[in-house]
Amino acid sequence: MKDIKRFFSNIKKYNKYAIRSAKAELKSEVADSYLNWLWWIIEPICFMLIYTFVFGYIFKNNTQYFASFVFIGLTGWEFFNRMITGSVSLIAGNREIVTKVYLPKYILLLSKSYTYLFKTGISFIVTLVLMLFQHVPISPTILLVVPIFAILYILCFGLGMILMHYGVLLNDLANLTRIALRMVFYLSGVFYNIRQRLGGTLQYVLLRANPAAFSMDELRKVCLEGKLPSFEGMLFWFAIGILLCFIGIKIIHKNENSYAKVI
Amino acid sequence: MKKSKEIAVTVKDLHISYRGLKKTSIRASWNKLKDKIEVFEALRGVSFEIEEGKILGIIGKNGSGKSTMLRAIAGIFSPDKGSIDLHDNSISLLSIGVGFNKKLTGYENIYLSGMLLGFSEEQIKEKEKEIIKFADIGDFIYKPVKTYSSGMHSKLAFAITAILETDIMLIDEVLSVGDAKFKEKSYNKMKELISDDKRTVVIVSHNSSTLKELCDEVLWLHDGKIKMIGEPNKVLSEYEKFMNEAK
Numbered sequence: 001m002k003d004i005k006r007f008f009s010n011i012k013k014y015n016k017y018a019i020r021s022a023k024a025e026l027k028s029e030v031a032d033s034y035l036n037w038l039w040w041i042i043e044p045i046c047f048m049l050i051y052t053f054v055f056g057y058i059f060k061n062n063t064q065y066f067a068s069f070v071f072i073g074l075t076g077w078e079f080f081n082r083m084i085t086g087s088v089s090l091i092a093g094n095r096e097i098v099t100k101v102y103l104p105k106y107i108l109l110l111s112k113s114y115t116y117l118f119k120t121g122i123s124f125i126v127t128l129v130l131m132l133f134q135h136v137p138i139s140p141t142i143l144l145v146v147p148i149f150a151i152l153y154i155l156c157f158g159l160g161m162i163l164m165h166y167g168v169l170l171n172d173l174a175n176l177t178r179i180a181l182r183m184v185f186y187l188s189g190v191f192y193n194i195r196q197r198l199g200g201t202l203q204y205v206l207l208r209a210n211p212a213a214f215s216m217d218e219l220r221k222v223c224l225e226g227k228l229p230s231f232e233g234m235l236f237w238f239a240i241g242i243l244l245c246f247i248g249i250k251i252i253h254k255n256e257n258s259y260a261k262v263i
Numbered sequence: 264m265k266k267s268k269e270i271a272v273t274v275k276d277l278h279i280s281y282r283g284l285k286k287t288s289i290r291a292s293w294n295k296l297k298d299k300i301e302v303f304e305a306l307r308g309v310s311f312e313i314e315e316g317k318i319l320g321i322i323g324k325n326g327s328g329k330s331t332m333l334r335a336i337a338g339i340f341s342p343d344k345g346s347i348d349l350h351d352n353s354i355s356l357l358s359i360g361v362g363f364n365k366k367l368t369g370y371e372n373i374y375l376s377g378m379l380l381g382f383s384e385e386q387i388k389e390k391e392k393e394i395i396k397f398a399d400i401g402d403f404i405y406k407p408v409k410t411y412s413s414g415m416h417s418k419l420a421f422a423i424t425a426i427l428e429t430d431i432m433l434i435d436e437v438l439s440v441g442d443a444k445f446k447e448k449s450y451n452k453m454k455e456l457i458s459d460d461k462r463t464v465v466i467v468s469h470n471s472s473t474l475k476e477l478c479d480e481v482l483w484l485h486d487g488k489i490k491m492i493g494e495p496n497k498v499l500s501e502y503e504k505f506m507n508e509a510k
Contacts, residue, residue: 017378021362024375028366031407100361101379102338257341260334261281 007249010104018107022114044123048074048130055191063193065134065224071127072223073190076149076216079120080156081181086112087160088167088174092263099263105256106249109160113153120149131223139226145219148229151238152215158244165251168259188213193220211237271315271352271431271463272336278344279306279331305331307487308345313480318457318464320478320495322471322502324509327484329467333433336465352430352463355380365409369400369419372408376423390426397452398422399445418445425452432456434466471499 030036051074052067063069090108091098098105124145131138167173187206189197194206194213206213214237218229281303305328313319321329334340336347337356362379363372373394377387395404398419403411411419434453457464457477468474474481474495481498483491491498 016384017375020374020378020384024364024367024371028364031366097362097379099334099339100356101381103379257339260339 003249003253004246006253007104007106010107011110014104014107015110018111019114021111022118025111025115026118040119040122041126044074044078044119044126048126051191059191061192063196065131065136068127068131068134068136068224069193069220070191071123071130072219073188073216075120075123075127076152076219077185077188077190077212078123079116079149080152080212080215081185082116082119083113083156083160084163084177084181086116087164088177090160090164091168091259095263099260102257105164105252105259106157106161109157109164113157113160117153127223136224137226138223141222141226141228144222144229148215148218148222148234151234151241152211154241154245155211155237158241158246158248161248161252162244165248165255168262184210184212188216190216208233211240269314270312271317271350272313272465273348273350274312274336274345275310275348276345277306277309277332277335277342277347278304279328279335279340280304280343305487306335309484309487309489310345311482311489311492313463313465315463316460317479318466318477320474320481321465321467321484322469322474322481322499323484323490324506328487329484330435332484333435333465333467336431337433349431353381354431354433355424355427355429356433356435357424363408363420366407368406369398369404369408369411370395372419373423376420377427380424380427382427387427394422394426397426414442414445418449421449425449425456428456428462430461431463431465434464436468436470471503475499 026040030039033039035042048067048071052070055061055070056066087109090112091105094108097103097108163173163177188194188210189206194203194217198206207217208214214233218234221227221229309328309332321332323329331340333356335342336349337354339356362376364375367375373391374384374387378384398404398421400411400415400418403415404419408416408419434457454477456462457466466474466477478495480493481495481502482489483498483502491501
């Protein structure tokens with residue numbers, strides 16, 4: 001309980017820094033480019049168009065509203081992917097800061113996550129525009145995107161803290177996560193509908209054991225099909241997420257002041 | 264609330280070793296099963312106290328644990344054994360240009376760096392003008408830091424850390440940056456900061472004459488232990504004698 005209290009008081013104290021640092025990072029990403037902030041919009045559109053073309057036309061896919069289907073999947077996936085990849089090298093990447101001042105280390109992750117949330121937000125808006133363009137019937141269930149995403153965020157944050165810690169200790173972790181993420185990517189049904197393509201145990205396992213696949217599937221349900229998500233599943237992943245956060249906070253609190261010695 | 268009026272820093276039986284965490288790879292872990300793990304003890308059982316408003320100098324040869332100690336007091340390292348009590352004082356390690364984002368303007372970086380040092384937006388806003396004035400880099404403050412000359416860079420960085428003051432200041436080597444004029448200005452500012460009656464200061468340096476000039480007390484670290492602590496002239500002359508003999 002002491003850890004939780006300390007966590008929230010730290011978040012309160014450093015949240016403003018995290019926001020400012022996130023803004024600074026976003027600004028600096030586009031500071032020198034000619035099209036400047038337009039890149040935040042152009043980039044997701046281009047990637048999604050490429051994927052839609054390749055998987056929709058070349059590999060022929062008959063899923064309804066396929067482009068929207070892919071856009072929603074990718075939006076969820078990109079956030080998950082960025083959080084995991086980003087956290088592994090987070091401490092080493094902020095060597096300058098870590099070795100010179102004390103900062104609760106999850107603030108680095110918090111700040112990073114804000115930049116990802118911003119990009120995810122844009123990606124969602126792009127998706128929404130496309131849905132209107134494709135005349136997807138929009139039902140009020142779309143509002144449930146918020147809790148589904150909140151759960152994904154908590155889950156990624158917890159996992160991120162744990163990976164952040166082991167990323168300091170284990171040099172190969174970045175390579176391992178890259179491979180693992182690639183596998184999860186293809187098993188998450190970004191380009192295909194797990195519920196249609198796969199049957200039986202495989203479908204059951206993938207949708208339940210893979211949080212990325214689960215979130216994507218639920219996001220599509222509420223956005224495209226106007227269905228309610230699986231509340232039971234959401235509760236399950238919410239619990240897992242809280243548990244991971246709890247473990248992550250404990251690990252970080254215990255070890256964070258030793259990171260400066262290692263990197 | 265400060266519990267104790269006189270004592271600002273209490274260090275008790277401080278041990279720090281570089282073993283606790285070790286960076287490793289999968290392959291190295293295999294080898295490690297055979298090899299013994301090397302432990303390097305940077306500090307072994309250091310205890311001392313600093314009174315509020317006092318200036319403590321730390322001297323010692325390379326690798327004697329000076330910087331480790333300073334970083335431990337700053338809270339960047341955690342002690343493996345023993346404790347450090349700051350009695351609720353705010354603290355900062357005077358380091359140059361922490362958290363700068365080179366693509367952004369100097370102005371933006373004042374906030375980034377200041378907030379990273381633990382100051383609130385409002386506190387920085389209050390001191391903003393003073394920082395800009397002290398840094399004295401003209402319109403460059405509104406240009407990206409990467410366009411700065413190295414002198415300008417350190418001027419701004421120094422201004423940020425020097426103007427945003429804390430109860431306890433830790434200084435790793437007395438900083439003198441920029442051109443001759445700014446060097447003098449920054450040295451004087453440093454002296455002004457240090458000699459404030461309320462402020463407790465810890466300075467690490469190789470330079471005996473600087474320490475002699477500034478400090479109330481000097482601590483001599485040798486191989487992670489205190490060799491001597493006390494009056495600057497006495498400790499420093501012993502230290503010099505020792506270092507000359509070692510040659």
